[in-house]
Amino acid sequence: MENRKGFNSFYEFGPRKAEELIGEKRIGIARNYSGIIGRLKVFTNNRDLKFNELNLEFLKRFESHHLSKPGNTINGIASYMRTIKAIHNKGIKVGLVDESLYPFKYYTIKTKPTEKRAIKIESIKKIVEMETKTGSNHFSLSQ
Numbered sequence: 001m002e003n004r005k006g007f008n009s010f011y012e013f014g015p016r017k018a019e020e021l022i023g024e025k026r027i028g029i030a031r032n033y034s035g036i037i038g039r040l041k042v043f044t045n046n047r048d049l050k051f052n053e054l055n056l057e058f059l060k061r062f063e064s065h066h067l068s069k070p071g072n073t074i075n076g077i078a079s080y081m082r083t084i085k086a087i088h089n090k091g092i093k094v095g096l097v098d099e100s101l102y103p104f105k106y107y108t109i110k111t112k113p114t115e116k117r118a119i120k121i122e123s124i125k126k127i128v129e130m131e132t133k134t135g136s137n138h139f140s141l142s143q
Helices: 011-024 027-042 056-068 074-093 121-128
Strands: none
Touching: 011 027, 011 074, 027 056, 027 074, 056 074
């Protein structure tokens, strides 16, 4: 069991878990953990965030804050929320926070289907039909 006094801070517990993940060679997930801690610190003006403060109201305010910034998306906040949820679940598992304080019981992580970004078949056909001259860097597309 974790030391309750030392890690009732989400900001202390999250990086500790990220370090453990690095030790397990799970670098991508560790990077996600560190990234969300950084985002949350910006949101809270570097004020410590305790597990019991990470409630439904906090999640909604963080979501609104994220979505108010140009270029931020529903899927971006969904990624952040999944990471917050994962860290919070680990906190529950080690006894840092009571399960009754679980903020994701009533918070739904929303996502939106992403736009298709595949190259169009017409463009592929043009590339396949492209004529090039041997030894030349020039080409022409047949119409």
